[in-house]
Amino acid sequence: MNFNRLEEIIKNYFYYIEVLHITSCDDPEFLNAKRWERLITSVMPNLRIFNMNHTGLADKYHDVINQFNSSFWITKQWYFTHEHITKDNSQTGIFYSMNPYRRKCYIVDWQKSEQTCLDIKETNFRSVKHVFIDGKQVSKNYPDYFSNATELTINSFENESLISTSTILNTIFPLKQITKITIAHCIFPFEQLLQLLCVLPNLHEIKYYRSFFIKVDLKLIKQNENFQHVSIQNKVKRLEILPEGCTIEQFQFLLYLFPQLEYLHVGMGKVEIETFIPYLSSKPFVQTHPLFFLRIGQLRKKSIPQLNRLMKLNHLHDHYLIKIVYCDLYLWW
Structure with missing residues (x-):
């Protein structure tokens, strides 16, 4: 027609x-x-x-x-x-x-943008709240700007340029507005995360679906200038780290890095949780840290009966409200 x-x-x-x-x-x-x-x-x-x-x-x-x-x-x-x-x-x-004008989420794909002719003004994307980064090689010349974005998800990301990651991302949306960030399915080193956290003053929630502690010296990293800045200035209240396990030392490290943390979701293996439950029963952190909700995921189903016996032995029910749903252990106080 x-x-x-x-x-x-x-x-x-x-x-x-x-x-x-x-x-x-x-x-x-x-x-x-x-x-x-x-x-x-x-x-x-x-x-x-x-x-x-x-x-x-x-x-x-x-x-x-x-x-x-x-x-x-x-x-x-x-x-x-x-x-x-x-x-x-x-x-x-x-x-x-x-x-x-109807879009709440937008996928930033640097590879695709190089082949797309866009003539859209910055204000056209004011409805976008959630930006997904999906491109192996980032570019400082991405044509769009998301002035009202508050959530960032990084699916794939490689920055081989001399320009910092935060500088590049700030050309796409105002970093100071981001309140939630998810690192998924990509290699994003801990030190790079620290650099990014330094310029996210209003960040309240982090989801990290990669190895959080890989190649991280828990003692040495505390001397890092970015670490010291983040540990004092950040406002993160909710943290999820999966599928990686968490030792007592790493748990203490997280409490130190995120002093305002209220909700923590981590994975743990059988050995880790068997050492962790006696630590929880002593409640060494409850009086000094605002954390009040802990979710331990990826428990093996066959280990749950043993876990229940261990919690009773350490009188964990005297100190916490406890619930096991599927293979996740929930504790709050």
Whole structure:
């Protein structure tokens, strides 16, 4: 169907339409911003959502996208971008709606961004609250900015440049606003995490799904300048470290590093928990630290009866409220 025929249908039947999705190919009239503006204004006054996907010659999209940056489109928060696709020595493209006004999460992919022509203003992403980093090699020239982001998830990340990780990330969103960070499925050394924590003054929650303590000298690291800064300034209240186990020494280390910690979720093996329960029964930290909830995960099902006997032997129930759900032990006081 060409645009002329679609326009005829719209004029006759679309007055009460609120949501319109258009997929088209080749016909350049589908990219006539002025024509769409007149049609929407006069015939579809109730339209709330306008999505368009057009496939055609990529070289025309650079000029077309400027037509869709008028006050009409910006006021309605209808934004567009385009990508180039090279195949068999010819270059086609896709012109499509971004819909950032409805988007709460956004995936930052540096590899993809190098092949995507984006002409979106920073304010277009103000609804995004959660940014996912997904790109092995980071770049300092990422085109988008997420001014209201409060949550960061790093799925894959490699920074081989001379520019610090925090400097690069700060060009994508204001680090001072981040309250929650998740490190998942990527190598993110502890010292690099410390550097990042130094510039996250309002961080309240950390989820770390990699080896947290690998190659970390618990005594030596305390002399690190970043460690000293973080241990005094950070506001982290919730910490989850999985699937790694946690020894008594590492537990004490975490309490020292995060003095405002209230909730801790760690994994433990059979040997670790058998030494940990007597330590808990002595309650050496309860009076001096705000931690009040401890979740120990990844317990083996067959070891739970022995664990119950051990807790009774050490009178753990005298000091804590205790519950075992599946293979997780919950303690709070």
